[in-house]
């Protein structure tokens with residue numbers, strides 16, 4: 001549901017019906033659902049079937065996976081409609097093409113950044129991914145592949161021009177998303193931890209504040 005500002009917003013890690021309501025009322029463009037068991041936001045197929053049916057038309061449903069086997073996608077797509085696959089592990093370009101060919105869905109590849117050197121992995125995906133998600137690499141020893149609430153040096157993205165849509169992620173909040181957009185020029189942003197009252201529990205007020213702040217900066 002892109003509004004006049006043009007900024008498109010993804011809220012990731014929805015686990016309850018009220019989360020879907022909150023992002024729809026806030027005007028988000030993507031609803032992210034986590035299918036990665038170590039995550040506190042992980043949902044099963046029964047919850048996925050329920051929640052994806054609640055997502056209004058116009059909001060893209062994103063299946064977030066980490067090095068997932070074909071069987072996960074087969075089981076998910078048997079019970080739920082999904083619009084975009086997000087690969088947040090070390091899936092290579094060939095895996096992305098396999099998934100697109102098998103399931104007929106666009107694929108967004110997450111690239112996690114700690115230093116400028118981490119951007120060197122990006123060119124290899126420009127031909128195989130449909131979108132990129134530029135995220136922070138978790139710093140803790142037990143960090144998840146994403147959803148850590150950590151940011152990276154946004155100046156690393158100043159002036160970047162890639163030939164496919166990309167999304168900024170990593171430690172974004174209602175308070176910093178405007179600056180992040182201004183520094184990076186991002187046209188899309190993604191958030192999980194920054195709109196939670198506790199890890200894995202989304203907060204409707206923070207979701208609204210994040211979407212309003214992102215659009216105000218767009």
Ligand SMILES: O=C(O)c1ccccc1NCC(=O)[C@H](O)[C@H](O)COP(=O)(O)O
Nearest residue numbers: 012039146147148149170171191192193
């Ligand atoms: O959100 C998770 O729990 C998660 C677990 C494993 C891999 C990826 C995960 N999230 C991916 C996302 O798209 C997050 O929205 C993104 O990493 C930003 O998260 P945050 O820094 O918490 O806003």
